[in-house]
Amino acid sequence: MQLAPTSAGLTAAAVSVVSFGTSGAFVKPLLAAGWSPAAAVAARVLVAGLALLPFTLHALRGRWDVLWRGRWRVLGMGLVAVAFTQLAYFAALTRIPVATALLIEYLAPLLLVGATWAATRRRPGATVLAGSALAVGGLVLVIGPGAVQAVDPLGLLFAFAAAIGCAAYFVIAARPADGLAPTALAGTGLLLAAVLLLLAGALDLLPFTAHFGEVTVLGQAAPWWAPLLVVAIIGTAIAYATGIAASNLLGARLASFVGLLEVVSASIFAWLLLGEELTLLQLAGGALILGGIAAVRAERPAAPAPEPVVCLA
Incomplete structure (x- = not known):
């Protein structure tokens, strides 16, 4: 039995959220062992892109014209949605607390609501506004009320740039596929992002340090590549591929609100695997957040509102 597009989209979004949520628990041992955040992200993105490469080639089946037609989506996914967002987020972390940076980055759904409002000149429905308020309130509670504080203005600017990149991810993923499968978009985008991140490290634009000895994972000694493989395959390759599929089926706005559950998923995995409160x-x-998602999904506009257009040319 085939799932309806919305049900299939929500299923894919749930898999993506849970997959992304595992990242923190398995990246943390690498960071504790001496990996810099930029090096850990570059490694996970590179390994994820390589892991998806066979699936990418299978999806393309030699139809390189499909990749050429979708070149702006691939460039947008690799340069903006992955590399730019990560660089902006890490730049923010050098100046403001993690909780504050996360809170601002995950305001991406509100940016999409505002962009649609500006593009269509039509005020969002009451259910969307109510859902937005519920989701942001829930986000503050999950991350911690202490995230709302006055901090370095440049750090806030970097975090806001990361939020724009995050919003761009959902918009790019939701664009018409035109034959480019989610796995192919994810795989090529991740490899492109890896090249850019590694180049940034080679040029000393980011601190790149790594430790290739044993690390402690879930209280046990393990080789450094073990948590890296978990976070690359589950927390990156699967997460991005299913997230792109979800956005394509649900649209950027609803997918971005469902994506807020990533912070809940991460908190649950930190509790189960790391013993964090x-x-x-x-x-x-x-x-x-669940209430906010339900409210946004419940909106039934008279005519479909176009998604905000991001020019990648």
Whole structure:
């Protein structure tokens, strides 16, 4: 039995959210062992792109014209959605707390609502506005109320740039596929992003340090490549491929709101795998985010509102 597009999209989004949520628990051992954040991200993106390469080639089946027609989506995914977003986020972390940077980056759904409002000159429905308020309130509770504070203005600017990159990810993923499968878009975009990140490291634009000895994973000694493979395959390759598929089926706005559950998923995995505290406040925040997603999904506009257009030319 074939799932309806919305049901299939929500299923893909759920897989993406859970996959992305595993990242923190398996990147943390690398960072604790001496890996710099930029080196860890470059490695995970490169390994993920290589892991998807056979699936990318199978999806293309030698139809390189499909890749050429979708070149702006590939460039946008690799340069903007992955590399630019990661670079902006890490730049923000050098100046502001992690919680504040996360809170600002995950305001991407509100940017999409505002962009659609500006593009169509039509105010979003009451359900979308209510859903936005619920989702942001839930996000604050999950990340922590302490994230809302006055901090370095340049750090805030970098975090806002990461939010724009995050919003661009959903918009690019939701564009008409024109024969370019989600796995092919994810695989080529990740490889392109890896090249850019490694180049940034080679030019000393980012601190690149790595430790190739044993690391501690879930209380046990393990080779450095073990957590890297987990975060690259599950937390990156599968996460991006299913996330792109979800955006293509759900549209950028709804997919971005569902994506907010990544912070809930990450908190749950940190609790299960790392023993970090999971508070009732965070669970309440997760419930508010779910309420916000339900409200956004419930909107039935009179005519389909076009997604905001991102010019990649």
